[in-house]
Amino acid sequence: MCRVTAYYRVSTEGQGRSGLGLEAQRQSVRSLCASRGWDIVSEFTEVESGKRGDRPQLQAALDHARLTGAKLVVAKLDRLSRDAAFTLKLRNSGVDFTCADNPDVNRLTIGLLAVINEDERERISERTKAALAAAKARGQRLGNPNGAAALRRAGKGNAASVAAIKGNADAFAEGLRDTVGRIRAEGTTSLAGIASELNARHMKTARGGKWHASSVRNLLARLAA
Template identity: 50%
Template structure:
């Protein structure tokens, strides 16, 4: 039984199918059947006309952005409507977006599980090769090891700060269109923008608490 917030992603391969609705209605019906019952909210439906062989799909990118903004799951009618590329499915997981296929709801966990097994096998092979190389080096008299208790260097700290800044900038970029639309509608003060974001159920960048004027100000300073 479906629970939570969802963004629906429907895709057809040709402009003719998109204009006629051919294929879209069947996908929409499959999503509706999956969502039937439970406590759920369909925030938006996103339609794309693009070949499944391509992974650079702007409408899918938009759907993922909406999922991140709202803390929603991506729901699709059929798994092949998203992608036949397992690496691309893993990218969705790395982006932190949950997804479910109406024709195979268990695929979310199944696909990730299979990919995790493969990744673990690769890690074990790399580890085994590394250990073998270290053992061979030690046998040749190469001195191994170092100071494991050393303090973090300035370079490592700088990289950590850069990573956190990049994450904050990415979250702000996701919110750019939403905030600009609110401003265009006459909401120009930080407090009014905060109330509007809360009213739309959009989580804060940290995912904790509710929007405050100071948080909106920080996001605006990042998106310009």
């Protein structure tokens, strides 16, 4: 029987305390192991950004897997890292690992997926910057695009200011359209689930904060409009 060391990661302490994101990862890994007849012998949980390379729980999971000959299993590749070089280093560490959402990858394809994930992250950033730059070029003022307080400050009679705020919010939402579509296509459709995925992918709200169900609802309504 294949022995498994499971590794779970969330990016914020709030997600760690609430279990938001962690339970979905556990369910994904446990479902895979049950379907394959694999035995989970150890589990490691980390609350840390995927950008950091010095993650003690990941190192402990790798050490345990190496010493016991277990397979390291994560729910998704980005739970290890969104940095291709880091993932490729893990691939060459001597530990066999796989992802519950794509369990049949091999050493070649997992390297390709790592590069694709990093490219996706960079493209998301580029699209968001381009959308905001286009809004700015049209004369729309940037900053606090979604806030009701900003709309109140603009005043009901100041149509130009209101239009600028709305245009900026539309541009920001458009930069996230592909990402949200991909998340939903992967099976995450609830507002809380989409918020968790956006936070896990280090996507910030227009104000630079964390996503919640309410902010996702507003985002989806703007994209639908």
